[in-house]
Amino acid sequence: MLNLALGPTDTLTSLAGPTITKIEVLRTLDDLGVAKVVPQEGTIHLADLAAKIGVNESLLHRQLKVAYLMGMFQEPSPGEIAHTSFSAAIPDFSPYTQLRTTRLFYTGAWEVANSMRIWQDDPPKDHMQIPVEMADPQHRGMWKILEEDDPDERGHEKFAAGMKALVSAYVGTSxxxxxxxxxxxxxxxxxxxxxxxxxxxxxxxxxxxxxxxxxxxxxxxxxxxxxxxxxxxxxxxxxxxxxxxxxxxxxxxxxxxxxxxxxxxxxxxxxxxxxxxxxxxxxxxxxxxxxxxxxxxxxxxxGEVPVHKELLLRHTDILMxxxxxxxxxxxxxxxxxxxxxxxxxxxxxxxxxxxxxxxxxxxxxxxxxxx
Ligand SMILES: C[S@@+](CC[C@H](N)C(=O)[O-])C[C@H]1O[C@@H](n2cnc3c(N)ncnc32)[C@H](O)[C@@H]1O
The missing domain is CATH 3.40.50.150 (Vaccinia Virus protein VP39)
Known part of the structure; x- marks a missing residue:
C-alpha cells in the first residue's frame, strides 16, 4: 500500500536514503547509551543528556530529530527529552542491535552480489565464496572473526547476549x-x-x-x-x-x-x-x-504466513x-x-x-x- 502511494521512484529514494539513515540513527543512539540516561518517567534536558553521555549537544539534537520521526524518543517541550514506549525498549534489545549492525555483518552484505556471481556450485567449491569470508582480508570465517577481532576480546560473549536479547524480545520475558x-x-x-x-x-x-x-x-x-x-x-x-x-x-x-x-x-x-x-x-x-x-x-x-512474518523469516535467510x-x-x-x-x-x-x-x-x- 505504501509503495503504491509513494510510487516507484519515491519508494526507491526512501529505501536507499531515510530507511538506511533510520538504522544508522538507531545504532548511534544505542551505542551512545541515550536510552539508559533518559528517565523512564519525566524528561531530561538536552544539555544534561549530552553532558552525561559526553557528546556535543547540537550533534545529538540532530540525531534525535530523526529519531522522533521514527517514534523513538520525544521532545514534549523544547529541549526536554522523554521516552516513548519504543525508545524505552532499546536497552533490553541493545545486544542484538549492536550485533546486527556490526562492521562484520555490514562488510559481508557488501559482498553478497559478488558472492552470487561466483557461487555456481551448490555446495560451493571453497569457503571463499561466502560473503563475510570474501570481505575479510585474511578470508577468515565468521566465528574466527568474531573470536579474533572484538576490541574487548568478548566477541562470543556479545554474540550470546545478542541471541538472548532476540529470544527475549519475541517472547516477552519468558x-x-x-x-x-x-x-x-x-x-x-x-x-x-x-x-x-x-x-x-x-x-x-x-x-x-x-x-x-x-x-x-x-x-x-x-x-x-x-x-x-x-x-x-x-x-x-x-x-x-x-x-x-x-x-x-x-x-x-x-x-x-x-x-x-x-x-x-x-x-x-x-x-x-x-x-x-x-x-x-x-x-x-x-x-x-x-x-x-x-x-x-x-x-x-x-501466502502460508502473514507478509510481515514472512519478511522476518526471509530477512534472516539472507543474513545466513x-x-x-x-x-x-x-x-x-x-x-x-x-x-x-x-x-x-x-x-x-x-x-x-x-x-x-x-x-x-x-x-x-x-x-x-x-x-
Ligand atoms: C546462533 S548461535 C545459537 C546459540 C543458542 N543455541 C541459541 O539458540 O541462542 C550458534 C552457536 O553455535 C556455536 N558453535 C559454532 N561452531 C561450533 C562448533 N564447531 N562446535 C560447537 N559449537 C559451535 C557458537 O559458539 C554459538 O553459541
Missing part, C-alpha cells in the same frame, strides 16, 4: 516456547544436551519448569565461563553444566541423553555441514534420544547466506536434510508458537525403517 513447544513429558527425568547452546541462556530460563531434567551445554570454550556464571546467578549450578565440544566430532559415549536440543544452530551451516552435525547424534537416538530443534521456518509456498553461505529452511527443506543425514529420521511434530518467530521441531528415529 522462554515459554521452549517449555511448551517440546514433548518434555515423554522425556521424564534425565539429561538433555544443548548442542551449540551458547551461554546456556535458554536453560537458565526454563530449568525451573522442568524439575527432572539436567542440562549439559556443549559449545566452544569461549562460552564456558559465561555459562557457569549465568547458571550460578540463576541458582542452577547443580542443574546446568558445560562441556567444551566441537559438534562436528563424535558425541561422548558416556552421556546417554534423553534428548538433544539444537536451537538456531543448523541455519548457520550449509547442508553438508548440517549432516556432519546430525550424524554423531544417531548412536544416542538408536537408544531412544530425541532431537528438539528451534529454528525460523519460512513457508514452503506463498551473508555470514555463512547458509540458509533458513522450510519444513520441506528440513525433511530433505534429515533424509540426507539418515533416512530413518522423521519429523514428528512442528509447532509455530504465536508468541515467537521461532518454530519448534521434534525429530525421532524410526527404528523400524531400514536404512
Amino acid at each position: 522462554f515459554t516456547p521452549y517449555v511448551q513447544g517440546f514433548d518434555w513429558a515423554s522425556i521424564g527425568e534425565g539429561l538433555v544436551v544443548d548442542i551449540g547452546g551458547g551461554n546456556g541462556h535458554i536453560e537458565a530460563n526454563i530449568f525451573k519448569d522442568l524439575p527432572g531434567v539436567d542440562f549439559l551445554i556443549q559449545d566452544l570454550a569461549e562460552n564456558e565461563q559465561a555459562t557457569k556464571e549465568l547458571a550460578q546467578k540463576q541458582g542452577a549450578g547443580d542443574r546446568i553444566s558445560f562441556q567444551v565440544h566441537d559438534f562436528f566430532k563424535p558425541q561422548p559415549t558416556d552421556l546417554q541423553p534423553k534428548a538433544y536440543i539444537l536451537s538456531r544452530v543448523l541455519h548457520d551451516w550449509q547442508d553438508a555441514d548440517c549432516v556432519r552435525i546430525i550424524q554423531p547424534l544417531i548412536p544416542a537416538m538408536e537408544k531412544g534420544a530425541k532431537l528438539f530443534f528451534s529454528e525460523r521456518i519460512p513457508p514452503d509456498g506463498p 547466506f551473508t555470514l555463512y553461505g547458509a540458509k533458513e529452511r522450510s519444513r520441506g527443506d528440513f525433511e530433505a536434510l534429515f533424509k540426507l543425514a539418515d533416512p530413518r529420521l522423521k519429523v514428528k511434530k512442528v509447532q509455530h508458537p504465536p508468541s515467537t518467530i521461532f518454530s519448534m521441531l521434534e525429530v525421532v528415529l524410526d527404528q523400524d525403517q531400514d536404512v
